Amino acid sequence: MFFSDRLLAIPFSLALNQLATQSFYSALVALAGFTAFAIWLSGKASAILGLKDPQIIVIDEVAGFLIANFLNQPKLSSLILAFILFRFFDIVKPFPAAKAERLPGGFGIVLDDVVAGLYVIVILYMLARWSLL
Numbered sequence: 001m002f003f004s005d006r007l008l009a010i011p012f013s014l015a016l017n018q019l020a021t022q023s024f025y026s027a028l029v030a031l032a033g034f035t036a037f038a039i040w041l042s043g044k045a046s047a048i049l050g051l052k053d054p055q056i057i058v059i060d061e062v063a064g065f066l067i068a069n070f071l072n073q074p075k076l077s078s079l080i081l082a083f084i085l086f087r088f089f090d091i092v093k094p095f096p097a098a099k100a101e102r103l104p105g106g107f108g109i110v111l112d113d114v115v116a117g118l119y120v121i122v123i124l125y126m127l128a129r130w131s132l133l
Contacts, residue, residue: 005058006087009065010079016066017074031066035114038063043106053101053109064090064113068120078133082120089116 020027038059045057068086072078093101093112097119101112127133 006061006065006083008058009062010069010083012062013066013069014074014079017069017071020071027070031070034066035063035110039106039110041106042109046105046109057109060110060113061090063110064117067114067117068124070117070121072121072124073128073133075133078124078128081127081133082124085120085123086116089119094119 016027016030019030042057042060046052046054049056065083065086069079069082072082089097090113093116097112097115100115101108103111124133
């Protein structure tokens with residue numbers, strides 16, 4: 001997967017955050033729905049391609065970044081930090097991301113990215129809370 005493929009998640013994330021300013025619960029439902037759709041679609045694509053986690057599938061990255069950047073401050077520096085942290089945790093796969101990656105089908109494809117996103121959202125929240133963002 002190329003770096004530019006991962007950048008596709010940014011406009012979706014910005015749109016989700018815009019929705020959250022109008023209706024937090026609608027944004028949360030959209031996030032959960034997108035993640036569920038990503039799990040289903042990734043599982044189907046994986047089965048069709050006959051590969052456990054095909055590089056061509058990028059919807060898992062989008063779902064993970066939507067979580068990572070959810071409710072993040074609308075500043076370029078915060079967006080860049082979210083992106084860099086997400087890539088770091090997606091590559092390193094700290095517990096329980098590596099364990100989630102071993103789950104079958106779409107769950108294994110997407111949930112390691114969800115875990116990476118959760119690490120990032122917690123870090124960004126803490127940095128914002130401590131006025132470091």
